Amino acid sequence: MAKITLSNLAHSYLTDPQGPGDYALKRIDHTWEDGKAYALLGPSGCGKTTLLNIISGLLTPSEGRVLFGERDITRLSTEERNIAQVFQFPVVYDTMTLFDNLAFPLRNRGVAKARVRERVETVARMLDLTGSMKRKARGLTADAKQKISLGRGMVREDVAAILFDEPLTAIDPQLKWELRTQLKSLHRTFGHTMIYVTHDQTEALTFADEVAVMYEGEVVQIGAPEDLFERPRHTFVGYFIGSPGMNLLPARVAGSEAHLGGTRLALGRRYGQVSGGRIEIGIRPEFVALGNDGGNDGEGLPVTVTRIEDVGRHRIVRTDFQGREINAIVNEGQPLSEQMMSGQMTRVRFDPHSIKVYADGWLIEGKSV
């Protein structure tokens, strides 16, 4: 086991990339610490699988290096890297028994028979597979097959990291939760470095110690789940994480005030004169309050309620502000006024300290007031 360093890594599928648009993976410089669980989160086609394949050695990056510990493994083959990978769709050896499936990676490396048995039995016990070790893998359910794929990754003690490429895509929702829990406990037991690729924020946020959010071939933010929620460095992170995602509104920012379509909003920090292309302010729906008086006291943005969704623990109030959607989350305990219904005019107020300012998508750090 070792830490994984990505040094100036970039990849393009073209032989002669011209602009940044030609890169499937834009420049990234990061270190993954030993024994932690990481998630690569992003929509389809954002380059997360490309990054994973570079780490696993199925792809050679066009620029930069990958290091396991101090060892440069950029040009080493998959076998020499000592990693394990679990794929999106379960890969099992149909004609082998479950035991032979799990033993396969060890036997190929010439591990002694007794040791193989011991390891396979440990892993099988962890995955609740002990009952059926003698049966053939053909005809198993998708989740059982994925468990075997997972087990084949776990069975080797010396792996530098275990990589997961959207491993729960083909699994039923009910079993998804169970397998994810099992994965977490496996991580705690064996302490392997794990890198988990997914487009499902719930999976990423519950599984990983640290999440790397990717957008159009770029890692836009790496951080703990709380960081991603509280301080999104990029509008994409704000939008992609949370449900619903961050409200983003074009605005003019000067000093500690934002001007939106004739309304003035106080900000929690001082920004000076913000210039640049596209200036937006972002606020999570959790920090949006509805002015239930609906009066004209001049505070907050005047909006029209378009829809109210009851999702159990809380309600999502969707409103319209000059053609832009602003969502607010109202907790269960907090009553909505009786007359609150779609089509009604009301006002929304933002918590000034939770408002973030973005220029061309990237967060601007203000000075504290």
Place this chain on the structure above:
Amino acid sequence: MDKPVNHRAWFMVMPVVILVAFSAVIPLMTVVNYSIQDTFGNNQFFWAGLEWFEQILSSERFHNALLRQFVFSFIILAIEVPLGILVALSMPKRGWTVSLCLVVMALPLLIPWNVVGTIWQIFGRVDIGLLGAALNELGIGYNYTQNWLDAWITVIVMDVWHWTSLVALLCYAGLVSIPEAHYHAARIDSASRWKVFRYIELPKMNRVLLIAILLRFMDSFMIYTEPFVVTGGGPGNSTTFFSIDLVKMAIGQFDLGPAAAFSLIYFLIILLLSWVFYTVMTNVGVELPRREKES
């Protein structure tokens, strides 16, 4: 409830009944008819019972032809199946070369049997054939019209040339259906090339391979045109396979009774082998999961 009785419905099945009767039932029954009678011409027939069957089954000529036939089919399978798999494995998986390979592979399959026979007949000729003349120039005394081994080699090489593509194309179809992730997983598991073949490729080719074996076996078992054109069954009787022998008996010697009995025995052998293959094929894929469910 009273259903209206309408016998006109029978007319609907008449075309099929007539077609099957004329194409299969009546010819077969005619053969059965010949096989149990004897004639001295003038369209006069005498009852012969099972005499012809006994005669055929105990004749050395029949035994030899049967043996030749099985040896031939066995050699064909032993060469074409491994060779077909090998060719399929070395075919490219993507790019423009795929279409090129497929077209080149399909070419021999499109050539009619008697043309293939003619091509090889000329190709192997000692006087003007490229192969025959070249071999003799090199000092190898090759002559398929005189040496039985040369005749066998020629017929086998011809069949391999003509039909290995079929096995290869079927196997290729099985191979391309394997997801890339399986190969990646095998690399991560450090599986050797042999193990990749044994545990990933072969299981996926299982079904198509069985179809290929069945097709090649049945087809080689009924081979007639190509060896007939090349060697005419010779030298001597060395390449007289089942169907060639049958035609010799029926048309050459005009022994209608024995030839009819021969035909029926031939037919029954093929029926039996088809049944065996069918049983094996339907059980190989299906039986396994069923057995597992019970346990």
